[in-house]
Amino acid sequence: MAVNVPGLVALMVFYIVILGIGIWASRKSKKVEKTCAGAKSEVAIVGGRNINVLVGVFTMTATWVGGGYIMGTAEAVYSPSRGLIWAFGPPAYFINFVLGGLFFAKPMRSKRYVTMLDPFQHRYGNMFTVTLLIPALISDILWVACILAALGGTMSIILGLSSAISIVISAAVSIIYTLLGGLYSVAYTDIIQLSFLFVSLWLCIPFLILSPAVTDISHTIHLNQTIGNSWLGELKLEDAGKWADEMLLLALGGLAYQALYQRILSAASSAQAQVTCFAAAGTVFIMGIPSVVIGAVAASADWNQTAYGLPPPFERGEAGKILPLALHYLTPTWLSVLGIGAVAAAVMSSMDSVLLSSASMFTQNIYKTTLRKQASELELQRVIRVSVLLVGLAGSGLAFGGDSVFALWLVSGDLLYCVVLPQLVCVLHLRCANIYGAISGYVVGLLLRGLSGEQLLGIPPLLLYPGWRVEDGVIVQYFPFRTLAMLSCVICIISVSWLVDRGFCHKLIPQSWDLLGVFEEKKEAEREQVPDPRAEKNCILNTKL
Known part of the structure; x- marks a missing residue:
């Protein structure tokens, strides 16, 4: 396939703009570091705790609305074996943010934690915290692989560019501006990326619906002869267990992501953190609607009327690329280029957040408290940058083998849901947990x-x-x-x-047998809290005198 030169130029301009905003934000970050009374490394991690509500909503929404979200949702709606009823993203993420605002934002922000692992470190110590970092790190690397795989597939279809080259370029841009400015660069670039994503995808919808190759989606809601199923989908009783499992994985598993708490902890107050979560619940749902429509349009299309021809994408094993395929073959060329920009924006807005999240946990909870307790602030900032680079490289390596974006999207939160979420619920809300x-x-x-x-x-x-x-x-x-x-x-x-x-x-x-000294420490704490009766008697006598 020949390279789409105008499209490639447009994408490079977009990347340069994003990189420029990231560099500008990094300068703002350095100014805050000079005026901040706290540790400079915390400015990179939680932005000096002065991210306002509007920026917070943008960056929280952009983090979740990544390549996996927009392409995975379209893939689910299009796939004959799934359909709209299996497109968990919009409702699951809505539930995720509502629950985060109700039960997690206040206890985390009110205690001024820096990362999601801080409560574990305070109650259980350093060694157990290290074990929790492992599933969190694996999930972040898989998430990076998911969103880069989504971008690689999109660029190869619309721009005729190699997936490998697409992945390398996009990863490099995200890594560079995340290295430079930490959370400030991530948050301010998220504003541009999310705005561009919203406008681009919604602009594509009328052209897709009015395409000559597309049957009215209201007529194919029940059955489409081309793929033998409806885009609405069907939930059979024997599939209910799998459906509930995947829905709960996305709805509750997101509560164990450091990327969520990074934004909660960057808010100026607990109330502001809660408002940010509730507002993001609405925006993340709205951002999923274009993907649903694109999946429905693709399921209603007669692909034989397009240059793609038959068999349709699902039979060729390309359901995971249905969003770029629909944009490329069912819309004008200039609009498909905007579509690739939208996917690129979604990918970078999620990738930078994931890179910073893993780097933050390793630096704050492992390097600073266990490996190098006397590390300087300059050293900690360097560790954050090296960690960002390593996680980015690991995720990029896995992205080359990802076929189904939806599958990678689910697996990325698997360990967090099964292992980390129960621990987080208990450490925050159950005093009896030891x-x-x-x-x-x-x-x-x-x-x-x-x-x-x-x-x-x-x-x-x-x-x-x-x-x-x-x-x-x-x-x-x-x-x-x-x-x-x-x-x-x-x-x-x-x-x-x-x-x-x-x-x-x-x-x-x-x-x-108390090998970990839990109950010895508990007794010492109780002895410190119980006043000495003799001291209390002397106090009373002195008061009378």
Whole structure:
């Protein structure tokens, strides 16, 4: 395929503008560092805690509205085996932000934490915090791979550019401005990226709907003869477990992302953090509507009337690229170029946030508190930059092999949902939780999830749940196994914490068995809080005298 030179030039101009805004924001970040009384590394991580509501809503929405969101939603609506009812993104992310504002924003922001791992470090110590960083880091790398794979597929179709080159260029631009300015660069570039994404996709909708090759989508809501199914989709009783599992994965799993708390903790107050979450719930839902329409249009199109021809994309295994395919073959050339810009904007707005999120957790919770307690602020800033680079390279490497954007999108939040979310709920809202329960829950959640297998990563299931099927020679679980792992983790944390607490407090377990010193520290804290009766008596006598 010949390279679309005008489109490539337009995209390069867009990248230069984004890079310029990132550099401008990095200068603003340096000014804040000079006037900020706190640590300079915290300016890069939480923006000096003075990000206003409008910027906060833009950057929070842009983080979630990435390549996986817009392309994965279109893919789900288009795919004959799924349809609109399986397009979880818009409703799931709406629920995610509402729950974040109601139950997580206030306890996190009011205690002035710097990262999502801070509450674990304060209660459980450094070693357990390291174990929680591992699933968070894996999820972030998979998320980067997901959004870069989405961009690579889009550019190869519309611009005729190699996927590998597209991935490398986009990753390089995101890494550079994230390195320069931290959260300030991320937040201010997000404003431009989200605005461009919104305008571009909505501008494409009328042209798609009015294309001569497209049947009125209201007529194909029930059945489309071309793909043999409706774009509305169908939810059978035997599929209900898988549907609920994937919906809950996206709706609740997002509550365990550092990228969410980075924006919550950058707000000026707890109330502002909550308002940001509630506002973002509405905007993220609206941003998903164009993808739904594009998926429905693609399902209603007669591809034989386009230059693409037959068989349709699904039969060629290109359902994951349906959004760029629809833009390329069903809209004018100049508009498809805007579409590629929209996908590029979505990719960079998510990628920069993910890069900074992993770098923040490693620097604040591992390097600063465990590896180098005496590290200077300059050294910490350098560690953040190196971490951003390494995560970007790891995610970019995985992006070359991603076929289904929707599948990568789901897997990226898998470990967070099964392992980290239960831990976060318990550490924030349950005083009874202790490290013995946390370790037990971690092992149980990780073990159950691992034994269930993962098709995308080529891991066969060793634990088969009711309703499993063999599809294309691969075992597929239709039982809500992720949710089972998550709930088992929660139950294990609570029950083990309670049993161990009762055992030590009632001396059913010898004090010498408290290897982690949890209950020895608890007793010392209680002794410090209980006043000495003799001191109180002397105080009363002195008062009378």
